[in-house]
Structure formats: structure tokens, C-alpha cells
Amino acid sequence: MAEKVDDLFLLIESKRNDFTDVEQVIADYFISKRAILSISNLAKEISVSAPSITRFSKKLGLNNYKELVFLYKMSLSDQTKDASLISTPVTASYHALATRSxxxxxxxxxxxxxxxxxxxxxxxxxxxxxxxxxxxxxEFKFTRLGKFIQVFSDQHSISLSASSLKKNDVVLISSLSGNDPDILEAVKNGRKKGAHFLLITTNEDSPFIDYCDETIYAASFSSNEALGNISPQIPVLIQLDIIYSKYISMHKKSAGKWLLSENILKK
Incomplete structure (x- = not known):
């Protein structure tokens, strides 16, 4: 090869500004990671001449189409290896969460x-x-259904909100560990005032559970498994989607009326 290259896709993009319209078509074929064809079949496939493909190869610093195909195969192989090292464990983790949920x-x-x-x-x-x-x-989901949602995300504001709770107020707690002492104290205070509590956690031994009207257990990984390669809020989001879907199915009429009025106001 005329020059050392490691990745055909990077090489093509680095030369983009120098390509003719015909060469742009050839470049797009390879960037799209399409099938490897002989030079004559490729020319027919994308409606260009075989000499144009040869010139394209040389513009990349390669000697001929054969070298281009060799580099293309090598670049595809490198990307496949990278995907197997990264994508597969991540998607496997998502699959495990879905199954456990x-x-x-x-x-x-x-x-x-x-x-x-x-x-x-x-x-x-x-x-x-x-x-x-x-x-x-x-908040985004249920505000659209006519609910007023207040999110408290630090211990100080949670404690303050607990002090102002009244009878029959509803609080949803999301805590995978389910063992924060300050939140526990806030729950106890709110419970004394007659507030209702809902809990999403992975901890089946959480001290919160005894003070909550209902608990939903989110999926979790053991200490020997890799939760670190996906966003930690995913298990909770799965449960919130389940709750939202169930809510819609249980209250189709009221949800439908609210969404209809919301759409009318947007016009």
C-alpha cells in the first residue's frame, strides 16, 4: 500500500472534501458497510464505471481496488471485535434487568x-x-395526566417536605438501597401525620417497608455482577414505565380526557 492506514472509514472521511460526485457515491457504499463485491459487480450496483472505482482507491492512497477490499475487510473486523467487547455485555445487562423485572x-x-x-x-x-x-x-409522564408532581432530590429538602405533609398526602420514594437514615426519619414523621408512602427499592429488608403502603421491588445485580456498565436509574425507570402503563390501562377514560384537553390547548 502507498501509505499506512488502519481504518478505511476514517480514511474515507478524511478525504471527503477531495471526492468528485461519483467518488462520493462510492464512498457512501463503503461507509454504509455494505456487501463486498467484485469491481465489476460494484460498478453495476452503484451505477459507476470500474475505472472510477480504481481512481477512488488511488485517491485514498491505495494501489488498487484489491487493496481497498483488503482494508475494508480488516476495518469491518476491527469494528466487529469492538462491538463484541462493549455492546454485548451492555445489552446482556439490559436483558438481565428486563428478565428479573x-x-x-x-x-x-x-x-x-x-x-x-x-x-x-x-x-x-x-x-x-x-x-x-x-x-x-x-414528573414528565404524570404531569401530562393532570397530576402535580414535586421532586425532592436532597436530604434537606426531603426533611423539610416531610414536616409539611398532611393527612392523605402521597409520597413516592425511589431508593435502591432503601436504608438512608435521614429518609427513614422523614418517612416516620410523615406517617405520623397520616401521609401515604409508596416505595421502589431493591432491598427486600429495607426499614422503609414497614412504613409504606406498598413496595415494588426493582431488579438488581449481585456484587459480583457488572451494574456499572449501565445507568443505575434504569431498574427504577423500568418500574415507573410499568406503573405508568398500568395506570393508563386502568384509567383510560380520565387519561384520555386529560390528553385531549391538553392537545386542544396546544392548538
Whole structure:
């Protein structure tokens, strides 16, 4: 080869500004990672001449089309190896979470969540750290259904909100560990005032459970498994999607009316 190259795709993009219109068509074929063809078949496939393909190869610093095909195969192989090192464990983790979420599913618990959510217009969401991101997702979904959601994402604001709770207020807690002492104290205070609590956690021994009206258990990984390669709020988001889907199916009429009025106001 005329010059040392390691990745055909990077090489093509580095030369983009020098390509003719015909060469752009050839470049797009390889960037799209399409099938390897003989020079004559490729010329027919993309409606260019064989000499144009040869010139394209040389413009990349290669001697001929044969060298281009060799580099193309090598570049595809490198990307496949990279995908197997990264993509497969990540997708396997997602698959494991989905499977474990399905195994842990309790229809009555989800229905109880939905009943409490339906019973009130104002819902407080308590979640520290990454749990607050799940709270934002919950807020986005249920605000569209006419609920007023307040997300509290630090211990100080959670404690303050607990002090102002009233009878029949509803609080949804997201805590995978389920053992924060400050949140536990806030739950106890709120419970004394007659507030209702819902909990999403992975900890079946959480001290929160005794003070909550209902608990949903999110999927989790053992200490020997790799949760670190996916976003930690994913197990909670899966449960929130399950709750939202169940809520919609249980209250189609009221949800439909709210969404219809919302769409009318947007016009």
C-alpha cells in the first residue's frame, strides 16, 4: 500500500472534501458497510464505471481496488471485535434487568400504586442522586395526566417536605438501597401525620417497608455482577414505565380526557 492506514472509514472521511460526485457515491457504499463485491459487480450496483472505482482507491492512497477490499475487510473486523467487547455485555445487562423485572412483577402491588396515585392530584417524589433522574421521568409522564408532581432530590429538602405533609398526602420514594437514615426519619414523621408512602427499592429488608403502603421491588445485580456498565436509574425507570402503563390501562377514560384537553390547548 502507498501509505499506512488502519481504518478505511476514517480514511474515507478524511478525504471527503477531495471526492468528485461519483467518488462520493462510492464512498457512501463503503461507509454504509455494505456487501463486498467484485469491481465489476460494484460498478453495476452503484451505477459507476470500474475505472472510477480504481481512481477512488488511488485517491485514498491505495494501489488498487484489491487493496481497498483488503482494508475494508480488516476495518469491518476491527469494528466487529469492538462491538463484541462493549455492546454485548451492555445489552446482556439490559436483558438481565428486563428478565428479573418480569420475574419480580406483582400485579396487585402495581395496582395499589396506581390506586394511590389516582386518589390524589399532588404527589411528592423523594429520590437522592440518580433516583432524582427517575423522578424527572415520573414528573414528565404524570404531569401530562393532570397530576402535580414535586421532586425532592436532597436530604434537606426531603426533611423539610416531610414536616409539611398532611393527612392523605402521597409520597413516592425511589431508593435502591432503601436504608438512608435521614429518609427513614422523614418517612416516620410523615406517617405520623397520616401521609401515604409508596416505595421502589431493591432491598427486600429495607426499614422503609414497614412504613409504606406498598413496595415494588426493582431488579438488581449481585456484587459480583457488572451494574456499572449501565445507568443505575434504569431498574427504577423500568418500574415507573410499568406503573405508568398500568395506570393508563386502568384509567383510560380520565387519561384520555386529560390528553385531549391538553392537545386542544396546544392548538
Amino acid at each position: 418480569d420475574a419480580a412483577y406483582r400485579s396487585q402491588a402495581v395496582q395499589n400504586f396506581c390506586d394511590l396515585i389516582y386518589s390524589t392530584r399532588i404527589i411528592l417524589f423523594w429520590g437522592l442522586g440518580f433516583n432524582s433522574f427517575a423522578g424527572q421521568d415520573f
